[in-house]
Amino acid sequence: MSFSIIGTGSALPKTIQTNDDLTEYFETSNEWIVSRTGIEARHICIEESILDIALEASLNALDNAHINPKELDLIICPTLGGDTVTPSLACLIQEKLEATCPSFDLNAACSGFIYGLDLADAYFCRNREMKILVVAVDAMSKLVDWKDRSTAVLFGDGAGAAILSNGDDLKAIRLTSVGNQHALCIPWAKGNHPLLKDQETPSPYLLMDGDEVYRFAVAAICNDLKTVVKQAGITFEDLDFIIPHQANLRIIKSAAKRLKIPMEKFALQINSCGNTSAASIPLVLDEMNRQGKLKPGMRIALSAFGGGLTTGACVLEWSKKSF
Ligand SMILES: CC(C)(COP(=O)(O)OP(=O)(O)OC[C@H]1O[C@@H](n2cnc3c(N)ncnc32)[C@H](O)[C@@H]1OP(=O)(O)O)[C@@H](O)C(=O)NCCC(=O)NCCS
Structure with a gap:
């Protein structure tokens, strides 16, 4: 026995910043960002807390699943962190x-x-x-350095949720981790113990080797998708959609070319949201569900990569009858 997805939800903060808006902060251009990444705009938490968007996505998913929060047996919140280190974001969602x-x-x-x-x-x-x-909820706008144009332009904020119930949607899944602090790292504050006072405080913002992550990502998508499709006993032709992590359109196109999968099979939202970290895949899943694009029996592959370095992919056979 595994699970079926019986509801999805998502939430994006109200403030939208286009590429042109970012030219106020550093030297960049819409042309550079679009040509290197496919990103045109991103949503940023200004009026909302991280909890606000997490809660909105959760409520949307509960509503779509037609269940009451009291019926939940577990809340798992994939995130780099909420508004507080503790309580966890999941506990604050549970309270609300x-x-x-x-x-x-x-x-x-x-x-x-x-x-x-x-x-x-x-x-x-x-x-x-x-x-x-x-x-899954992340507010990357709080974790990137807004003085570093090479990383700040890539990310956005958002939340995406799914309600799972007993069922048989999951056909194959694979996770990998390859510990690597150099490729992508967000350091934590070192504390203020008196014995530490002469130490230099490291920048608390995201540091990334873009080339290394790019190469890792293309290889990971290819390896993970090949593995889960094989595990599920199907071929790429049998997939109706692939929802890739929305980090960079060029990464997705490179993987598609290597795997000889037509780009039409890849569901995309990167132009309007950028890289929303853990939220990126469930944001697209919810959009597709709401648009009525997902029909019972359809096979969907999800594929993600990120800091850690971590990767994950799975094959789902959609069973939910309608939005
Ligand atoms: C970051 C990334 C877009 C850079 O693309 P790229 O084509 O390799 O660009 P480069 O790093 O070679 O930079 C080229 C030039 O553009 C400049 N540049 C960087 N950011 C810029 C920006 N926002 N606007 C204008 N110019 C910029 C650089 O300074 C560099 O200039 P130089 O050649 O004079 O030194 C790409 O490496 C990438 O997407 N990597 C994966 C990152 C990712 O997905 N991370 C999240 C993982 S979950």
Whole structure:
């Protein structure tokens, strides 16, 4: 016994910043950003807290699943972090929903949603009737250095959620981790113990070797998709859609070319949202669900990569009858 997705939800902050808007902060251009990444705009949490968007996505998903928060047995929140280190974002979502179940955050960076699905799957394998909320939320605008044009332009904020119930949607799943601090790192504050006072405080913002991540990402998408499709006993032709992590359109196009999969199979939202980290895949899944693009029996592959370095991919056979 595994799970079926019985509801999806998402939320984006109100403030939209176009590429042209960013020229106020550093020397860049719409042409550079679009040609290197495919990103045209991103949503930024200014009026909203991280909890606000997490809660909105969760409520949308509960509504779509036609269930009450009290029916939830577990809340898993893939995130790099909410408004506070503790309480976890998951616990604050639980409080606001007035749910009564155990709740915790999970950090697998941009691969977090697929890590969340894999973890949830283990609970369903216990053969218990359950309802699990996986709500992936990140506010990258608070973690990037707005003086570094090479990284700030890539990211945005958002939340995407799914409600899982007992079922058989999951056909294959794979996670990988390759510890690497150099390729992508967001350092934590070192604290203020008096014995540390002469030490230099490192920048708390995202540091990235773009080339290394790019090469890693293309290889990871190809390896992971080949593996999960084989595990599921199908071929790429059998897939109706692939939802890739929305980090860079060029990465997606390179992987598509290597795998000889037509770009039309890849669901994209990168132009309007940029890289929303863990939220990127469930944001697209919810958009497709709301647009009525997902029909029972359709096969969908998800593929993510991110800090850690982590990767994850899975094949789902959609069973939900209508939005
Ligand atoms: C970051 C990334 C877009 C850079 O693309 P690229 O084509 O390799 O660009 P380069 O790093 O070679 O930079 C080329 C030039 O553009 C400049 N540049 C960087 N950011 C710029 C910006 N926002 N606007 C204008 N110029 C910029 C650089 O300074 C460099 O100038 P130089 O040649 O004079 O030194 C690309 O490497 C990438 O997407 N990597 C993956 C990152 C990712 O997905 N991270 C998240 C993982 S979850």
